[in-house]
Amino acid sequence: MTTNLFDDFDSVSAKQWKQKIQFELKGADYNETLVWTSPEDIQVKPFYTQEDSKNTFDVATKAADFSICQNIYVYDLEKSIERATDTLLRGADSIRFSIDNEAIDVTILLEKTPLNNRTVYFNLSFISIDFVNKIAAFAANSSAKIFLNLDPIGHLAKEGNWFTTKEKNNFETLQNICAKHPSISVLSINAALYQNAGANMVQQIAYALGHATEYFNQLSYQKQPIVFEIAVGTNYFFEIAKLRALRLLFSLIAKEYEANPNCHIIATPTKRNKTLYDYNVNMLRTTTECMSAILGGADAVANLAYDALYHKDNEFGDRIARNQLLILKNESYFDKVNNPADGSYYIETLTNQLAEKALNLFKDIEANGGFLKQLNEGIIKRKIQESADASQDLFDNGKEILLGTNKHPNKNDRMKHDLELFPFVKIKPRKTLITPIIEKRLAEKLEQERLSSEA
Numbered sequence: 458m459t460t461n462l463f464d465d466f467d468s469v470s471a472k473q474w475k476q477k478i479q480f481e482l483k484g485a486d487y488n489e490t491l492v493w494t495s496p497e498d499i500q501v502k503p504f505y506t507q508e509d510s511k512n513t514f515d516v517a518t519k520a521a522d523f524s525i526c527q528n529i530y531v532y533d534l535e536k537s538i539e540r541a542t543d544t545l546l547r548g549a550d551s552i553r554f555s556i557d558n559e560a561i562d563v564t565i566l567l568e569k570t571p572l573n574n575r576t577v578y579f580n581l582s583f584i585s586i587d588f589v590n591k592i593a594a595f596a597a598n599s600s601a602k603i604f605l606n607l608d609p610i611g612h613l614a615k616e617g618n619w620f621t622t623k624e625k626n627n628f629e630t631l632q633n634i635c636a637k638h639p640s641i642s643v644l645s646i647n648a649a650l651y652q653n654a655g656a657n658m659v660q661q662i663a664y665a666l667g668h669a670t671e672y673f674n675q676l677s678y679q680k681q682p683i684v685f686e687i688a689v690g691t692n693y694f695f696e697i698a699k700l701r702a703l704r705l706l707f708s709l710i711a712k713e714y715e716a717n718p719n720c721h722i723i724a725t726p727t728k729r730n731k732t733l734y735d736y737n738v739n740m741l742r743t744t745t746e747c748m749s750a751i752l753g754g755a756d757a758v759a760n761l762a763y764d765a766l767y768h769k770d771n772e773f774g775d776r777i778a779r780n781q782l783l784i785l786k787n788e789s790y791f792d793k794v795n796n797p798a799d800g801s802y803y804i805e806t807l808t809n810q811l812a813e814k815a816l817n818l819f820k821d822i823e824a825n826g827g828f829l830k831q832l833n834e835g836i837i838k839r840k841i842q843e844s845a846d847a848s849q850d851l852f853d854n855g856k857e858i859l860l861g862t863n864k865h866p867n868k869n870d871r872m873k874h875d876l877e878l879f880p881f882v883k884i885k886p887r888k889t890l891i892t893p894i895i896e897k898r899l900a901e902k903l904e905q906e907r908l909s910s911e912a
Contacts, residue, residue, distance in 0.1 A: 706819070762774030
């Protein structure tokens, strides 16, 4: 016989909870003391009940299926193959190859890496039908699942120019690739750019949707899922809700275009809150960000190494980043339950509020010419910059805290002689079609001042 223990207790209404809280506040104002407003203009209450989640939507997420993804930058072919092989043997489930040079022999790269039943993502700084043909030829005789992650609009937003192609334009190249290789996922949306540049969550979702809609409008779209590359920040519950809201809204929009409604999300911790000084705190930040990504329903999580800002790719940093995910999967059991956020009145309410606000912004973008038009006119960059300036002001005034940086810094830290990479915004003088959207960390100015004062 099953007994419902909750039947032994009287139900308590939201009104009763609020009355009890107000009594405990002893005259302090409830709203001023306990209610805070997020950068997305969402008022966050101290408690939520079933009454708050009456109008929420079901969002199916599969935390049990998330894969651990390792980023591999391909420059030396043999070393990259060796590194990818070692990574897979030591716990990674999938690989993301970043390739800048079209001369890289991708056939050898794929054939010599043990990729059976693995997932392979590409991050290419060029677009080439011939290069894709080589990848497709491998995929046709392999059990590996391939995601090309081609994103000309994302390249335009980040670099200020389209890819150089032999065809008339980038969309013609994409259309030819989609038509020739219908069994491979071709398209990707680099929404991580918007987060790393300072966009708030509503903007991130709306811009990602507008970005995707441009491909729906421009292409006779294939039926393979679009990949969303998402950066996850430190606002734990909001980030869970962000991924859920994105998946919900994309499904609605994709169905209108008769496209595949099931997007594929690969999540990476944001760079925006990472720091040069007291860099070990970065491991704490990336751990909670990876947790948000998993609980929010990311299909793959590619962790960011704690020293990624200032060290070149190295085995130790990669191993620590990978082991963080292995601990979450194998010791914290994050892969044991699907839809883990279901039933959380707070997360379901946040999901609904973020989705509503993002949908309104998306509709406004579409009503004013679409995402690409606003990107070309500089509107998207300006809106992101406004949000970035607001969060930068909070950081500069100590209201946005990064421990070890603008609160409780270790004055004995010395980093000047440990820099292998330039950790600040890089200016590349060049002629561009539009002003690119620039990624920038909150701590950059403060860190530059500290570096300049080091003995």
